[in-house]
Amino acid sequence: MHYFAENLKMELRLYRRGIWVWLILTLLLIYLFTGYYIFVESSFSVGQLLQSSTYILMAGSLFGLVLGVISAQRERKVKFEEVLISLPGDWARPFTKIFAWGIIVFILCFFSCAEVIFFYILSKSQLLLFWKETVAYIFLYWGFTMFNAGIIGFAFAYVFRSYFTYIGLFFYWILTSPYNSILLPVNISRWMNQGEQNPNLTYDDYHGLFFADAIFTRHLIIFFLSIALVSLALVIRQVKESTKKEKIILIITSVSTLFLSIILFPLSANSLMKDENASSEDIYYRQFQEQNPLNNTYNVSPTLQIKSYKIDLNTKNEKISYIAALSVNISKENYNKWSFFTLYHGLKVNSVHLDGNEMNWKQDGDIVSILCPEKSKGDLTFKVEGVTSSFNPVDKKSFYLSASFPWYPIPGKWRIAEINTDGNIRYNCVELQTPAYFHIKYHKKERIFSNLLNVSENEFKGEAKGVTLMKGNLLEFNEKGMHIVAPPDLITRVPILLPKMKESLDKISFSLKESNIKIPENIFVVPVEDGNNDVEIYSDQLVIDADQLRLFYGQEEKYFTSIDCLIPSFYLNRNNHLYDSESLFLALFDSLYSNSRESYNNKRLKGLIDYPESLRDKKARSIPSQIIALQNKISREKMQVLLLDWYNQLKVGKLSVEYMQTSLNNLK
Amino acid sequence: MDHLKIDSLSKSFKRHRVLNQVSLEIKPGLFGLLGPNGAGKTTFMRIIATILRPDEGEIRFNGIDWSKNPDQVRKMLGYLPQDFGLFRNITARESLEYIGSLKGIPKNHLYFEIKKVLEEVNLQEYENKKVGGFSGGMRRRLGIAQAILGEPQLIMVDEPTAGLDPEERIRFRNLLKRLGNQNRIVFLSTHIVEDIQATCEQIAVLNKGKAQIFNSTSELAKIAHDKVWKLTVNEDEFNEIEKNYKVISSNMSEKGIDLRILSNIKPNNDALSVEPSVEEGYLTWIHQ
Numbered sequence: 001m002h003y004f005a006e007n008l009k010m011e012l013r014l015y016r017r018g019i020w021v022w023l024i025l026t027l028l029l030i031y032l033f034t035g036y037y038i039f040v041e042s043s044f045s046v047g048q049l050l051q052s053s054t055y056i057l058m059a060g061s062l063f064g065l066v067l068g069v070i071s072a073q074r075e076r077k078v079k080f081e082e083v084l085i086s087l088p089g090d091w092a093r094p095f096t097k098i099f100a101w102g103i104i105v106f107i108l109c110f111f112s113c114a115e116v117i118f119f120y121i122l123s124k125s126q127l128l129l130f131w132k133e134t135v136a137y138i139f140l141y142w143g144f145t146m147f148n149a150g151i152i153g154f155a156f157a158y159v160f161r162s163y164f165t166y167i168g169l170f171f172y173w174i175l176t177s178p179y180n181s182i183l184l185p186v187n188i189s190r191w192m193n194q195g196e197q198n199p200n201l202t203y204d205d206y207h208g209l210f211f212a213d214a215i216f217t218r219h220l221i222i223f224f225l226s227i228a229l230v231s232l233a234l235v236i237r238q239v240k241e242s243t244k245k246e247k248i249i250l251i252i253t254s255v256s257t258l259f260l261s262i263i264l265f266p267l268s269a270n271s272l273m274k275d276e277n278a279s280s281e282d283i284y285y286r287q288f289q290e291q292n293p294l295n296n297t298y299n300v301s302p303t304l305q306i307k308s309y310k311i312d313l314n315t316k317n318e319k320i321s322y323i324a325a326l327s328v329n330i331s332k333e334n335y336n337k338w339s340f341f342t343l344y345h346g347l348k349v350n351s352v353h354l355d356g357n358e359m360n361w362k363q364d365g366d367i368v369s370i371l372c373p374e375k376s377k378g379d380l381t382f383k384v385e386g387v388t389s390s391f392n393p394v395d396k397k398s399f400y401l402s403a404s405f406p407w408y409p410i411p412g413k414w415r416i417a418e419i420n421t422d423g424n425i426r427y428n429c430v431e432l433q434t435p436a437y438f439h440i441k442y443h444k445k446e447r448i449f450s451n452l453l454n455v456s457e458n459e460f461k462g463e464a465k466g467v468t469l470m471k472g473n474l475l476e477f478n479e480k481g482m483h484i485v486a487p488p489d490l491i492t493r494v495p496i497l498l499p500k501m502k503e504s505l506d507k508i509s510f511s512l513k514e515s516n517i518k519i520p521e522n523i524f525v526v527p528v529e530d531g532n533n534d535v536e537i538y539s540d541q542l543v544i545d546a547d548q549l550r551l552f553y554g555q556e557e558k559y560f561t562s563i564d565c566l567i568p569s570f571y572l573n574r575n576n577h578l579y580d581s582e583s584l585f586l587a588l589f590d591s592l593y594s595n596s597r598e599s600y601n602n603k604r605l606k607g608l609i610d611y612p613e614s615l616r617d618k619k620a621r622s623i624p625s626q627i628i629a630l631q632n633k634i635s636r637e638k639m640q641v642l643l644l645d646w647y648n649q650l651k652v653g654k655l656s657v658e659y660m661q662t663s664l665n666n667l668k
Numbered sequence: 669m670d671h672l673k674i675d676s677l678s679k680s681f682k683r684h685r686v687l688n689q690v691s692l693e694i695k696p697g698l699f700g701l702l703g704p705n706g707a708g709k710t711t712f713m714r715i716i717a718t719i720l721r722p723d724e725g726e727i728r729f730n731g732i733d734w735s736k737n738p739d740q741v742r743k744m745l746g747y748l749p750q751d752f753g754l755f756r757n758i759t760a761r762e763s764l765e766y767i768g769s770l771k772g773i774p775k776n777h778l779y780f781e782i783k784k785v786l787e788e789v790n791l792q793e794y795e796n797k798k799v800g801g802f803s804g805g806m807r808r809r810l811g812i813a814q815a816i817l818g819e820p821q822l823i824m825v826d827e828p829t830a831g832l833d834p835e836e837r838i839r840f841r842n843l844l845k846r847l848g849n850q851n852r853i854v855f856l857s858t859h860i861v862e863d864i865q866a867t868c869e870q871i872a873v874l875n876k877g878k879a880q881i882f883n884s885t886s887e888l889a890k891i892a893h894d895k896v897w898k899l900t901v902n903e904d905e906f907n908e909i910e911k912n913y914k915v916i917s918s919n920m921s922e923k924g925i926d927l928r929i930l931s932n933i934k935p936n937n938d939a940l941s942v943e944p945s946v947e948e949g950y951l952t953w954i955h956q
Contacts, residue, residue, distance in 0.1 A: 009766075014758070017757035017758070018757065080753055080754050080755065082717070082749040082751075083749060083752065085718070087742055089770050
């Protein structure tokens with residue numbers, strides 16, 4: 001311990017007296033300052049700053065490697081090594097150096113955290129409530145990467161004394177960076193990458209910064225491998241010849257750390273599976289749609305009436321499990337007949353009981369069929385376990401279980417997702433047909449949020465057509481009859497946005513001769529899948545895409561009050577968008593209603609003429625010019641009638657390009 | 669005090685045998701290890717300093733076995749290698765504090781110990797100056813200071829005077845002499861005979877992996893007895909003599925060129941047999 005302390009004192013003194021640590025600290029603090037300023041100016045997202053901090057990670061790794069080399073060669077370069085070897089406690093020196101490097105990394109991370117948190121305070125960001133996450137992120141991604149790089153640099157420089165050391169280290173640097181896919185196959189590059197899986201992604205406010213056990217394990221494996229490498233380096237070091245005892249200890253250290261790395265490897269590979277799941281989800285519904293085309297009458301209304309649900313929910317990493325007790329009424333005509341429930345296929349039913357008696361049941365894809373007994377009512381209990389879709393992501397840190405998604409058995413046979421004409425997967429709203437009474441219990445301490453009434457810690461009750469449960473970087477806001485659940489900073493924007501959105505909706509409703517739309521009291525800012533609208537309205541809740549809200553931070557009305565956002569979300573057929581028809585309809589609507597009543601605004605129509613390829617169907621490309629030509633021939637009122645006619649077709653998903661052509665020809 | 673006993677020490681690097689069954693017994697005082705460049709002196713010193721491990725042989729001192737207790741050895745050892753430096757950003761005192769702490773000198777003694785050794789090497793004024801600003805000679809002296817810190821029983825200095833100016837060299841020799849008088853073994857390895865002659869009571873000569881001990885410098889000089897000749901020649905004769913004999917020294921004089929020649933036979937009739945020097949004894953031994 002004495003040798004360790006003395007060596008540590010000297011090593012830290014050398015770091016303190018050298019230029020490198022000060023240089024790194026200065027650069028880091030300046031970079032964070034300018035980075036924070038830029039991100040706050042543009043989107044008020046420090047989360048994005050951290051997530052996009054690839055350059056910090058790479059610079060940290062590079063500095064780590066350089067300082068590792070310096071640390072390993074320090075004594076050798078000044079010709080002090082021989083004297084130190086001849087002194088007692090030389091065995092402790094390499095490990096002291098690693099420990100000292102750990103302290104330096106800790107100090108650098110500490111200052112980074114302090115600066116970022118200081119900025120939170122300065123800009124009154126609600127992210128301050130989640131400061132622990134920021135600290136963990138900086139230490140995990142920047143700190144651990146830098147620390148490991150330092151050890152690797154140390155090990156390399158200890159053994160190799162030529163310039164090849166630098167070539168080897170350069171390769172390590174590239175292979176462990178988020179840009180390593182230029183050199184490695186995808187799966188290997190993902191594993192080797194010590195930073196964000198995709199640094200170009202938009203920061204996910206709902207989920208917060210990306211943490212996974214696999215990321216930590218990956219860093220841990222690199223750490224163990226580094227230690228194994230250092231131990232090996234010490235065995236074969238050139239200046240000192242180790243004793244037998246020393247060699248044995250070093251070889252045992254090397255082998256055991258190598259062994260630990262191998263044991264941990266499967267845990268670190270888990271995250272590679274996630275994307276495969278996402279793509280298999282797409283394939284699943286593509287094949288499903290081939291077998292059950294959209295025009296096919298796939299949906300079947302429920303034959304059982306559900307009075308209430310009692311769900312005891314649990315989550316473990318990406319899995320959820322629960323026991324759902326459904327109080328059901330069975331009519332006589334359904335006795336001894338199969339009754340359908342819709343349940344996402346990733347969730348596997350383990351058993352189904354009615355009042356304790358095992359039922360005859362089967363699960364096929366998204367459908368669970370139950371053979372109804374001759375019993376008028378009872379408690380139907382489902383034991384379920386499995387994973388949800390990318391639409392309802394679940395992981396250790398957060399989850400979003402939507403009221404529109406059948407994560408619990410929904411009576412009836414419903415199509416869960418569709419592949420739109422643009423090829424994107426889109427999730428339908430699969431709610432109950434009639435409200436039921438829900439009683440939900442979540443068996444973990446982390447706070448969750450719901451559209452139902454919170455009766456005690458993570459226990460919710462109430463009547464609804466569906467249940468939304470959310471966990472993550474979220475805050476709650478209750479005021480003026482509104483219940484808003486949203487990520488920090490974004491939550492303050494929602495109450496400002498809603499009146500403006502309502503105003504625009506009223507105008508659109510008036511133009512389309514629809515009754516005014518009431519915005520539900522539950523508003524959730526959530527992750528939304530690409531194929532779905534950025535705003536979705538369910539029976540008792542409004543869902544807003546967190547990414548989009550972030551993108552328009554401070555200028556939300558620019559997008560969320562536009563017809564592009566509101567009309568598809570609130571007025572059109574939610575399922576199976578008709579892209580060309582929709583574009584033409586919106587262009588006509590814009591032409592008629594965005595300017596004063598005296599003139600047309602044809603900017604959008606002209607845009608479609610200038611960029612005809614934005615309409616996929618070639619037959620549709622002549623329509624914009626036909627509309628403009630018609631504006632000079634017929635009255636505005638007639639154009640409005642045309643718009644309403646198209647709207648009535650579009651909202652039921654039946655407005656074809658041919659229909660539009662015909663209706664235009666009829667007006668000429 | 670016990671003697672340092674080195675018994676049948678051998679060391680090879682790959683297939684090259686650097687030390688071959690070297691056996692020496694060294695008593696307290698200043699001991700010189702002489703040998704030409706590449707003779708294996710540094711390897712020998714590194715083995716004693718526990719940096720390298722011998723392939724064969726045993727080293728013992730005060731009951732401590734080198735192969736079994738290297739850490740014990742390190743506690744009683746002061747070592748100054750041929751190439752020595754210290755961290756440039758650290759002061760002389762901080763460097764010595766670091767080394768002293770590793771040597772296990774108690775904190776309350778360390779301050780005075782450092783003061784003492786810095787005075788010994790005449791660096792007391794530079795105690796708080798960073799080593800980066802030291803001249804080569806000052807660094808060497810600081811090297812000696814670190815080696816003698818904690819009053820080790822065994823001090824090893826490898827080629828300490830290499831690259832020093834004459835004044836520094838003399839100061840260094842005197843310092844080593846003083847250290848040798850303090851009931852400890854001071855092990856001086858060098859290829860400069862002058863250094864040994866001026867300081868050491870015991871000598872060993874190492875050449876081609878073999879070593880021989882001499883109890884005094886005169887014993888080494890005696891090897892050349894009847895083999896050193898003195899004569900004066902003109903320039904033509906000088907060229908002839910240089911071709912056939914080992915010329916040790918040549919000085920211009922009024923009569924011609926005064927030569928000292930190493931030869932088993934009398935080179936010519938004018939040659940006179942003279943008393944050999946240590947250097948001549950050393951040269952005779954390594955050319956045997």
